[in-house]
Amino acid sequence: MSSVLWGCNTNSNSTNKLQINSPSHFPKPIPSPNRNELTQEGIALGRRLFFDTTLSANNQISCASCHQPELAFSDNKPFSSGHSGRFLKRNTPPLFNMAWAESFFWDGGVKNLESLSFAALSSPDEMGVDLEELCLGLNQDKTYTSAFKQAFDVDSISSAYISRALAQYMRTLVSYDSRYDSVQLGLSQFSDRQLHGHNVFVKNCASCHPPPLFTDNGFHHNGISQKYTAHHLYLTTGRFRITRDSIDLGKYKTPSLRNLSRTAPYMHDGRFEDLDEVLNHYQNLDLKNQNQDILVTHIEFSDVDKNALKAFLKTLEGGTID
Structure with a gap:
């Protein structure tokens, strides 16, 4: 993480704000929105959520089930299957260098990383979770409520903050060492x-x-x-x-x-x-x-x-x- 991030301001009343530290031959990444600036706490929380199977309806599927790090966050299958067991209709795209992208999905149906996770979380063919029930369960986990408090200074977990944490983690997935x-x-x-x-x-x-x-x-x-x-x-x-x-x-x-x-x-x-x-x-x-x-x-x-x-x-x- 330290190889792609650098701190930009710190004070005693806020978390440490970070930015993507891309190599000199890369263009500047698209800035994070003000409502979701990168922080070490937010990135760590997003990574935890990304690999957590409790974000799915059957507690068996995580984001990493279809986006595997060792496969550049893809899964080597023509079509993945999720909660329903049915195959999805498009190939799973890899996840890297997303900080430079202006739209997501094969058809560009999502315009920002902060909105990207909602479809996968709630789709019955992917993770199939009810977002209200997901938030209810996470709010009962003291380790999660503490982590969200540190990352976003909120006392209650909502789906918006789940998606923001995931967005922070995905923004740091940079491929530049070839x-x-x-x-x-x-x-x-x-x-x-x-x-x-x-x-x-x-x-x-x-x-x-x-x-x-x-x-x-x-x-x-x-x-x-x-x-x-x-x-x-x-x-x-x-x-x-x-x-x-x-x-x-x-x-x-x-x-x-x-x-x-x-x-x-x-x-x-x-x-x-x-x-x-x-x-x-x-x-x-x-x-x-x-x-x-x-x-x-x-x-x-x-x-x-x-x-x-x-x-x-x-x-x-x-x-x-x-």
Whole structure:
């Protein structure tokens, strides 16, 4: 935690306010809202809540059940299942570098981290908990009431403060210690193969995956086939679910390319098991899909180019985030 945070003011009447201490080649993170400034107490409380199974209706599921730290806070499944046992309709996204994001979920349906947790907590297909009952139970736990008092100076726990604590913890999940980052800081160099792969990446991928975050946090239709059964219609709508603008049908948020070895399978529906399948998709692109982004085109490269690109992408692997 100390490697990504630094204190900005302390006095005897307040908790220690913190800020994200990002490396020099990163842009400035989006500031925390005034109502939920980062504190050591709030982050520690959020981490405890994140791993606590009592936040689910059956006391068996935590946030970490689907967002596992060793997998860059993903779960390596096409679709996760939660309290109801039914599979969710979209692939579980990893959680890192969220302090730079302006929206969340594959369709951007949530605009701030302070609101992100409510859907997962209350959805019957995820954690399935009644928020009022959750607060009642936590208010009966003296260790939790003490922790919320220290973090937020409140005498009663509410769902808003639960979500704020979780937001503080998620804001600190920063991935920035990869080989790529070391090169940017002048501490290392790419191999010839990695440098070749970097050039292939810049030519073919960087428009939607610009460094150093390797996402533009935008929404694009990347040529994924729209041939779903009625049961999977939810998957085809994408950003349209939020905007109700037909031009957004099939558009999904650009995922980061960091930590790819731990975040398979890929795409919003988890359809590609490995990077070779992803690259084959772009080599054999179906250009007939409605709303396909003009930035998404055929990628023509040799096996040497492809292997070099994969070597470069491996330089984006960071350590375990926690």
